[in-house]
Each structure stands twice: as C-alpha cells, then as structure tokens.
Amino acid sequence: MLLETTFEIIDGKRLRVARAGSGPPLVLLHGYPDNLQIWSRLVPLLSERFEVIAFDWPGMGRSDRWSGGATPFHKAERLLVLLDHWKIERASVVGLDMGGQPALVAAALHPERVAKLIVMNSLVFWNVKTSWEIAVLRRFRWNQLIIRRLPRVVFRRAESTFLPEGQRLPADLREDLWSSFNQTDVRKFIVRMCAGYQGTLRRLADLYGQITCPTLALWAERDKHFPVAHARRLHEVIPDSQIHVIRNAEHWMAFHAAEETAKAIIDFAG
Numbered sequence: 624m625l626l627e628t629t630f631e632i633i634d635g636k637r638l639r640v641a642r643a644g645s646g647p648p649l650v651l652l653h654g655y656p657d658n659l660q661i662w663s664r665l666v667p668l669l670s671e672r673f674e675v676i677a678f679d680w681p682g683m684g685r686s687d688r689w690s691g692g693a694t695p696f697h698k699a700e701r702l703l704v705l706l707d708h709w710k711i712e713r714a715s716v717v718g719l720d721m722g723g724q725p726a727l728v729a730a731a732l733h734p735e736r737v738a739k740l741i742v743m744n745s746l747v748f749w750n751v752k753t754s755w756e757i758a759v760l761r762r763f764r765w766n767q768l769i770i771r772r773l774p775r776v777v778f779r780r781a782e783s784t785f786l787p788e789g790q791r792l793p794a795d796l797r798e799d800l801w802s803s804f805n806q807t808d809v810r811k812f813i814v815r816m817c818a819g820y821q822g823t824l825r826r827l828a829d830l831y832g833q834i835t836c837p838t839l840a841l842w843a844e845r846d847k848h849f850p851v852a853h854a855r856r857l858h859e860v861i862p863d864s865q866i867h868v869i870r871n872a873e874h875w876m877a878f879h880a881a882e883e884t885a886k887a888i889i890d891f892a893g
Contacts, residue, residue: 636687639679644670648711651677654720656804658684665877668885672893682812684803694819695724715739715892731830739892740838749824754848784847785874831860838864839891843872
C-alpha cells in the first residue's frame with residue numbers, strides 16, 4: 624500500500640510529503656530512481672515511535688524543482704529550509720542512497736539541527752569500490768547519455784539489482800517510482816545531481832570526522848553497488864559511531880526488509 628501524500632507549497636513550489644505518527648521527528652531522505660514511496664513499508668513501522676516525514680526531493684518525484692545547485696551541500700541546505708518550514712528545531716535523519724550524503728553534510732555543518740543520523744547504502748567515499756554500473760554512471764558523459772536516453776534500462780537494472788533475486792516491486796509502487804523517474808525534467812535534474820555529487824565526494828570525506836551526533840551506518844549485507852566497506856570506513860572516521868549490517872539484505876532493504884530495518888532504526892534512534 625502506498626503512503627498517503629499531500630502537496631505543500633514552499634515559496635510557490637509544490638513539495639510532495641507523507642507524514643505519519645507522533646513523537647520525536649524522524650525525516651527520511653530517498654535516493655534515485657526512488658521517491659518517497661520507497662519508504663511505504665517502513666513508515667508504518669516507524670510511526671509507532673516517531674513523527675515520520677518523508678518527501679520527494681525538489682526536482683525529483685512529484686516535487687517541483689528549486690533554483691540553485693544540486694550538490695549534497697545544496698540539498699543539505701534545502702533540508703534545513705524544510706525543517707524551518709515544518710517548525711522542527713531538531714530531527715533525526717535517515718538518508719538512503721543519494722539521500723545519505725546531504726544527511727552527512729547537515730550533521731557535520733549544522734549539528735544543532737540533527738539529533739541522530741542514520742546512513743543507509745550510500746556512495747560516501749570516492750575511493751572505495753562500487754559496482755561497475757556505478758563506476759560507469761560516475762562518468763558525466765556516460766551518466767548524461769544513459770539517464771537521459773535510456774531511462775527504462777536504468778530503472779529495470781535498479782529493480783533487478785536493488786532487490787533480492789526474483790523479487791519485484793508491487794505494481795502500484797513500481798508505477799509510482801517509474802512514472803516519476805520517466806519525467807524528462809526529473810532525469811535532467813538527476814544528471815546534474817550526479818555530477819554535483821561526484822565533484823564533491825573528496826570534500827565530503829573531510830567533513831565526516833566533524834560529526835558529533837550519534838550516527839549509525841545501517842547497511843545491506845548484499846548491496847551490489849555500495850559494499851559494506853563503505854559502512855566500515857564511515858564507522859572508522861565518525862567518532863563514536865555504530866555499524867549495523869542487515870543479513871541477506873539488498874540495496875532497497877527499506878522496502879524488502881522493512882521489519883529488520885525499522886527495528887535497527889528504532890533500537891538506535893528511539
């Protein structure tokens with residue numbers, strides 16, 4: 624079942640948002656080719672303990688694009704704008720895939736706004752091994768060509784490598800994710816975002832040691848694109864951080880291993 628969503632207007636731009644539960648605020652940041660609906664199984668489990676907020680990043684999903692850049696630094700600033708809009712002084716933040724980097728930036732540069740940080744299955748170091756697909760997509764011209772012109776190939780490859788072998792997304796979730804990613808303007812933004820991320824990865828690594836809030840590297844044991852080595856390295860450089868690896872899980876573990884993922888988040892942040 625998909626999450627119930629509404630559109631909020633921020634400076635004249637629409638932002639698609641899903642909210643559930645009550646308690647300490649917990650904000651969920653998705654990656655690509657996802658949108659907020661990738662959290663559809665996780666949110667009901669987390670809402671028993673938290674006020675959970677998921678949203679489509681501006682320029683992705685069903686949210687309007689905002690002006691400005693597309694690096695993790697820009698997206699961290701947008702997260703702060705949203706926290707102000709929601710009148711949230713301090714929140715715990717969960718970042719998946721390309722939601723992980725802005726979550727790390729926000730925690731490093733704005734420690735007063737991030738209570739606890741959970742990073743899941745993300746490209747967080749420029750010199751740690753990734754899959755061959757990610758290596759190709761980190762090259763701007765290849766990235767631009769493949770994402771703009773071959774969206775169905777990208778989406779099908781994500782579905783086949785982000786889930787356990789033989790599993791597929793339910794029809795309603797697949798349609799919501801695909802129809803979002805298939806928008807030309809969304810894919811143009813993602814191309815810019817990938818270039819912005821690749822260009823700042825070395826700078827990002829220098830920030831991780833500044834993070835002082837409780838931090839959890841929550842990783843899928845079988846993530847084909849961002850191996851557990853990323854989590855171990857993150858754990859090494861962030862003081863007093865923790866690491867938790869979910870056995871037999873794949874990249875989209877927030878969906879296919881929602882119960883184990885929710886338990887790890889609640890145990891850490893609850």
